[in-house]
Amino acid sequence: MKKLIKQATQMLAAERERYSALHPTSNLLAKQAAQHFLYGVPMHWMNDWGTPTPLFIADASGAHFTCADGIDYKDFCLGDTGAMFGHSPPAVARAIAAQAHKGFTAMLPSTLAPNAGAALSEFFNMECWQLATTATDANRFVLRWARAVTNRKKVLVFDGCFHGTVDDSMLDTVDGKNINRQSLLGQVQDLTLHSQAVPFNDLAAVENALKTNQFAALLTEPALTNCGMVLPADGFIQGLRALCTKYKTLLILDETHTISTARGGWAKANHVRPDFMVIGKPIAGGLPAAAYGFSYDLAKRMEAAKDAAPPGHSGIGTTLSGNMMTLAAIHATLTETATEAAYTHMLALAGHLEHQLNDLISTHQLPWNISRMGARLELQFCEKSPSNAAEARAAQNDTIESAIHLYLLNRGVLLTPFHNMMLVCPTTHEADIHKLVRVFNECLGALIST
Ligand SMILES: Cc1ncc(COP(=O)(O)O)c(C=O)c1O
Structure with a gap:
């Protein structure tokens, strides 16, 4: 060497x-x-x-x-x-060009919204959706929903994970101890108070954490794709599914990169059903867009949490999320390109x-x-x-x-x-x-x- x-x-x-x-x-x-x-x-x-x-x-x-x-x-x-x-996929370029003459953003859904929702649902096999502008935001919003519906504060992630610039996942493990990632700029919170990282492919470590019944969510990709690539051992993600169900922790699968697996992503191809799935990057052919999906049952719990909160900012969503241009690009990507x-x-x-x-x-x-x-x-x-x-x-x-x-x-x-x-x-x-x-x-x- x-x-x-x-x-x-x-x-x-x-x-x-x-x-x-x-x-x-x-x-x-x-x-x-x-x-x-x-x-x-x-x-x-x-x-x-x-x-x-x-x-x-x-x-x-x-x-x-x-x-x-x-x-x-x-x-x-x-x-x-x-x-x-591919760069500028023709169907997406056409959809963007057509929408460009009909408005970019209005803080209201375009007439394409029902078709875009149906396309997401068919593609990923998840009933209900919300949009965000980046996968980072989608992950951040999902963590908020997870905490709101479970009334729990903690989030479990894997050592070496990356889910965009989501602070809750920015832990490093040094000598067996979690610390804030040292390279983070301007972060003053102790992230280890509400987040914990354990090694990937280690179900015993996951269970040790989850059995404290403090975790709102376990956030992971089906494979770690940002520290080189770490593939899941046979049955590992299925094991996570079972442990999350056992300890009433929501399983979030971030498929932003593992959409490479097959049409619909890793979970669909492997018949694993997460509670939330997150998808960003290629979903609108490269235009900034992201989405997160969940079941109708979870949608009811999310609506109950929102309805029970005082009116005002939810801390979820940004002005341009779900804009008209994005809907057109997502629809063309999912139905004509991917x-x-x-x-x-x-x-x-x-x-x-x-x-x-x-x-x-x-x-x-x-x-x-x-x-x-x-x-x-x-x-x-x-x-x-x-x-x-x-x-x-x-x-x-x-x-x-x-x-x-x-x-x-x-x-x-x-x-x-x-x-x-x-x-x-x-x-x-x-x-x-x-x-x-x-x-x-x-x-x-x-x-x-x-
Ligand atoms: C797995 C995963 N999720 C989320 C993100 C965040 O995507 P974005 O930077 O587009 O917000 C990344 C970025 O590389 C990623 O690798």
Whole structure:
């Protein structure tokens, strides 16, 4: 490993020079943008990709985009799931264009509301819905509802989880103890008072927490997708379902990323029924939109909680949530874009990619593995898929990761930053997969022989 890190350090230095030479326009735009944007970017984390300057995009369509310097990229990041059904899917673009002449937002539902609700219900197999603008907000609102209907304060999450910038989930585990995530800015509350994190795939730890009967909700993804990828052990999510029922804790499944599994998400494909499900990012084809679903029974409990509260702000909802434009985009995404045929294509190609990447890993005799959840793959620097976040973290190596990302980017292939995720969309072609595999093979060759 030490030798590989040394070689990756050299590769990274060479690739940073190559990037700067290849991207004079991005370099110039970075200078200009720095005059008016913090860190020179519209959101500060856009500066954390590991490139010398941010890569500025000129246009994006389907599974690829062109940067400001006119270079074409095969996109396997796809906006970290936001563009999971391809950039500017034609049906969504048409729906947005049509709605654009009929109003964007009015604080009232458009005539499309019943159809959008029916589409959500059919797609995810959940009866009742509310909209939000981001998955972060949807998670935050669901936690509020959960606390309101159960009259309990605490929330259980998993070590290594990420549900957007929801403070209730921002815990780290250090020497077996939960603490506020140290990187949080401006957080003055002790989050451990009302939140607890336990290891993923550990039903005994979950039961130990839940049996205190203090937990309103258990919030999790079906797999941890933000600390590398940690897949659920057989029966783990079903076990969570049973424990939540036993201890009257609401089970929230955040399917924002695991919608990669199949049409309808992981829970529908695996016949698990959460109390709440949360979905964001790709649900409106990449336009900001999110939704949370629940049963009619839970809807009655939510209405009772709202009706029993004094009139005024509920702390749930934002002005633009559920706007007219969003309804049009959600409807077009669910009914015309994220079709069974689209998923069949995505899953088959992702399977081919998994197979070819595994072949490369064994050819180069690297102790690495590929984990896959439907259309989503993760390369991890450990022999076996990790079973919890601690194992996933132990396998991470920033230098090797950055070297691989930049080598690929400099040859027209984009992976998701901050880990090694690859997504396949309905317009990804075999040729795109071949390019990724060919360049990755060259990269490993260079890394091993540098
Ligand atoms: C599982 C999961 N849920 C929620 C979110 C939050 O999404 P957003 O940043 O769009 O609010 C993320 C973001 O990466 C996520 O990974």
